[in-house]
Amino acid sequence: MVPREPNRTATASDPKTLLFRLFNAWRKLLAAARGGAPVAGPRLILAVGLGATIAGATIAQIIHPAQQPLQGLAAGAVSVMWVVARLVMMLLSNTSETTSEPGTIRSAWAVGALPQLFAVTPELKIVAWFLGAALSFRALVATGTAPRDALRLSALGYVVEPAGFVLVALMRNLTSAFQMLA
Numbered sequence: 001m002v003p004r005e006p007n008r009t010a011t012a013s014d015p016k017t018l019l020f021r022l023f024n025a026w027r028k029l030l031a032a033a034r035g036g037a038p039v040a041g042p043r044l045i046l047a048v049g050l051g052a053t054i055a056g057a058t059i060a061q062i063i064h065p066a067q068q069p070l071q072g073l074a075a076g077a078v079s080v081m082w083v084v085a086r087l088v089m090m091l092l093s094n095t096s097e098t099t100s101e102p103g104t105i106r107s108a109w110a111v112g113a114l115p116q117l118f119a120v121t122p123e124l125k126i127v128a129w130f131l132g133a134a135l136s137f138r139a140l141v142a143t144g145t146a147p148r149d150a151l152r153l154s155a156l157g158y159v160v161e162p163a164g165f166v167l168v169a170l171m172r173n174l175t176s177a178f179q180m181l182a
Contacts (some may be wrong), residue, residue, distance in 0.1 A: 045106045049113035053083045056128075060120040082161045083113050090136075090157035100145045100153060107143070108150075109157065112136030133158040 057076035066072035087109045094100055112135045115128035133154050140150035 045103075045110045049083060049087070049110035050080065052114045052117040053080050056116040056119045059117075063120050079116065079119070082164070083116060085160045085164070086112070086132075086157040089160045090153050093153055093156040097149075100140060100143075100149060104140065104143045104145065105153065108136045108139035108154070111139040112154070112157075129158065129161065 054076065057079045061072040061076065066075065087106065090105050090109055091102060094102070094105055112132035114135065115131040119125040119128035136157065137150050137154040140153060141147055145153070
């Protein structure tokens with residue numbers, strides 16, 4: 001007979017515990033969005049949205065490690081930056097005509113950030129982007145935001161990333177063009 005290892009208790013730093021906490025927080029956010037109940041606290045919302053993004057960026061670096069460690073760190077930081085930019089844009093595009101409360105927008109943003117957990121390849125990042133926009137829209141509508149306002153808020157929040165990529169590409173091309181002329 002082979003002796004068994006005793007059951008160990010999960011610690012706060014245990015990855016399974018982190019995933020379990022993230023999943024429970026996600027369920028609370030979805031329940032609040034579905035039932036129109038008061039939204040979760042700001043700390044929980046930020047933890048879920050940023051946690052999913054950071055976990056997804058970490059998983060992506062484990063699956064496809066960068067040639068240089070700083071490249072991987074920079075890629076993860078850029079992912080987090082874009083997700084935070086979505087939240088800022090959604091909050092800034094909320095006008096007095098919109099019936100959404102800032103807490104509702106933050107909750108919809110956090111629900112929309114959850115697909116980032118699975119954005120581990122360039123193709124899955126695109127899928128996560130579209131899925132995040134759809135989830136943000138659905139969460140806003142489920143909490144009582146008019147569909148037209150929800151579409152505007154989620155569209156303006158999610159247009160930041162592709163617009164930024166286009167702007168960076170244009171700047172690179174202009175820089176190359178000026179270097180060729182010099």
